[in-house]
Amino acid sequence: MGLRGNTANQPGTNRDYRKAFGQFSSNKTQRLDSLTAHEIELDSQEDLAGGVHTIDFEKGDIVIKQSGIYLIIACPQIGKVRGTIPRWIDFWVRLNNVDVQNSNIRAVVMDPQEKTVVPLNSVLPLNRGDTLNIMMAVESMGEGLGIEAIEPDGEPTIPSIIVTLVQLD
Amino acid sequence: MKPSISHFQGTKFTGVLFFLAFLAGTSTIHFAAGVEERDSTCERFDWNQSCDLSPTAHLLVGDVLIAGGIGGVLAFIFYRLEHRNQMKIDKILESQQALNDRRKDYAIEHLKSTLNLTLFAMSTIRGSITHYNAARMLKEKSDQKWIQSTILSQLKAQEGKLGRILQNVRTILTASNDVLEPNVVSRIWGVCNYIIGIEVQQKEDGTMMYPKYNVCILKVRYLIQHLQTYSPVNHLFSENEEPYESPLIPSELGEVKEVQQ
Numbered sequence: 001m002g003l004r005g006n007t008a009n010q011p012g013t014n015r016d017y018r019k020a021f022g023q024f025s026s027n028k029t030q031r032l033d034s035l036t037a038h039e040i041e042l043d044s045q046e047d048l049a050g051g052v053h054t055i056d057f058e059k060g061d062i063v064i065k066q067s068g069i070y071l072i073i074a075c076p077q078i079g080k081v082r083g084t085i086p087r088w089i090d091f092w093v094r095l096n097n098v099d100v101q102n103s104n105i106r107a108v109v110m111d112p113q114e115k116t117v118v119p120l121n122s123v124l125p126l127n128r129g130d131t132l133n134i135m136m137a138v139e140s141m142g143e144g145l146g147i148e149a150i151e152p153d154g155e156p157t158i159p160s161i162i163v164t165l166v167q168l169d
Numbered sequence: 170m171k172p173s174i175s176h177f178q179g180t181k182f183t184g185v186l187f188f189l190a191f192l193a194g195t196s197t198i199h200f201a202a203g204v205e206e207r208d209s210t211c212e213r214f215d216w217n218q219s220c221d222l223s224p225t226a227h228l229l230v231g232d233v234l235i236a237g238g239i240g241g242v243l244a245f246i247f248y249r250l251e252h253r254n255q256m257k258i259d260k261i262l263e264s265q266q267a268l269n270d271r272r273k274d275y276a277i278e279h280l281k282s283t284l285n286l287t288l289f290a291m292s293t294i295r296g297s298i299t300h301y302n303a304a305r306m307l308k309e310k311s312d313q314k315w316i317q318s319t320i321l322s323q324l325k326a327q328e329g330k331l332g333r334i335l336q337n338v339r340t341i342l343t344a345s346n347d348v349l350e351p352n353v354v355s356r357i358w359g360v361c362n363y364i365i366g367i368e369v370q371q372k373e374d375g376t377m378m379y380p381k382y383n384v385c386i387l388k389v390r391y392l393i394q395h396l397q398t399y400s401p402v403n404h405l406f407s408e409n410e411e412p413y414e415s416p417l418i419p420s421e422l423g424e425v426k427e428v429q430q
Contacts, residue, residue: 061384065391097366107225127356129391131363131384 016067019167020066022046022055025159029082031146032138039094040076040134040147055165068167074120074134076161084111090147091120094133100124109145110128122127124169134163182247195231247272249426254282269348270404276345283338284393287364290331291386295379297324302376324369326378350406356395360388390421394399 023046030039039060042127045053056063078145090102100122120134138145147160148165211220230333299319304316340363346354364385371377398407 056387058381058384059382063384063387096363098359098362127352127359128395129356129360131381131388131390 002119003154007039013140020054020064020068020070020165021167022053022057022062022165023113024057024062024163024165026147027149027157027159028162029146029160030136030138031144031148032136033141035141037135037137040091040136042161042163044159054167060133062163062165064126064128064130064132066167067127068125068127071164071166071168072120072124072132073164074161075117075163076120076134076136076147077115077117077150078107078109078146079115079148080109080112080146081139082112083143084141086110086142087139087143087145089139092135093120093124094135095124096130099135112144115148115150130151133159133163138150149158152162185244187243189238191236194235195237211271212292272345273348273404274401276341276349277396279341280338281393281396283334283341284357284389284396285336287331287388288389288393290327290334291364291379291382291389294324294327294331294369295382297327298377298379307376328369332365335365351396353406357392360392363388 025044026040026042030038030040041060042057043059045057053130056064065104072093074091074093076091078105082088084085086108088106090104090106090110090125093100103120103122105118105120107116109116124132126132149160150158152158187420211223214222215225216226218220229383239307301317301324304313304320307316338357340350342354342357367379367381367385369377369379395406399405
């Protein structure tokens with residue numbers, strides 16, 4: 001373990017990182033059709049140009065590979081399809097199938113034209129093998145409330161959520 | 170605890186005995202000196218061939234010599250007794266530590282084998298699910314129904330078995346939580362909670378699935394790896410846990426192909 005020299009720019013050389021980090025995103029629009037809590041699915045991870053991913057993921061599960069204290073930032077792109085009544089949407093962190101205290105945040109969406117990003121952040125001590133999920137719940141179903149991936153012309157895709165994890169210690 | 174109580178009683182008895190000896194000795198000397206006739210020309214503290222010790226001098230010299238001597242002897246005896254006591258206490262503590270180390274070694278070994286058993290139980294459940302899903306491809310509906318119902322009952326039994334294994338892991342944790350590190354206990358407890366909360370589900374198309382199977386396997390493997398860093402020599406976990414490795418999460422495609430076959 002340890003930082004073994006800066007060989008990052010040399011072709012064909014694997015990068016080795018001392019601290020774990022990871023960035024995940026989802027290019028899939030996820031709207032809720034129930035009032036129960038829903039795990040947000042992730043479908044891509046940052047490219048490390050040949051390096052080893054220091055955090056794994058499978059669907060919505062982010063799997064920690066190195067114990068430590070982590071900063072978690074999740075930024076969902078929220079919106080809805082129909083209705084002009086203000087509706088709330090909540091996001092929080094779930095660790096090993098247990099909801100994390102004081103991690104919940106709420107945003108209110110007024111109408112379908114409104115597109116907002118709500119930052120969710122948390123610092124947690126995580127062990128190797130711990131699984132982390134970003135959860136979502138909405139006030140009402142049938143209005144297409146959820147997170148949206150947008151594909152603007154001439155720009156990169158706007159993912160429905162971007163999650164960043166950085167090991168602090 | 171019995172030996173230490175009798176030891177304490179013995180010490181107490183010795184102390185009382187010495188105190189009585191001291192009292193008798195000093196009293197005898199004082200009384201003997203007090204009744205003795207003394208030359209009137211001698212001063213109170215004169216002490217030579219013609220002058221015996223006065224009662225006052227007897228009292229002082231007697232006290233200093235006898236009390237000092239007896240006190241010294243008593244101090245030595247009590248020091249020896251205390252030293253012996255301390256050695257006995259150290260011995261008890263050492264044997265207790267050795268017992269704790271043995272319990273910890275046993276708990277780690279038992280946890281490792283039980284977690285391996287958990288892996289096996291999960292893989293058999295997944296195997297049954299694969300067979301259940303493969304049975305859907307059978308043309309004969311009666312065969313399909315028979316196979317699926319048989320596999321379903323097997324699945325129930327296997328889920329029950331997995332539950333019992335996880336309960337066993339929890340029992341080990343409860344029994345050994347005084348010797349295991351708190352973070353190890355909480356970590357294993359968390360994984361047990363995670364696995365026990367996952368149930369085999371049936372999809373809309375009738376196929377069965379084991380949700381988050383790969384993540385469960387990964388978590389258990391990480392735990393086993395961590396337990397394998399335990400050294401029975403110094404009874405500690407190594408902090409040099411392998412940080413990164415090639416991804417263990419296999420693709421879902423493998424499972425799909427397996428089912429299709």
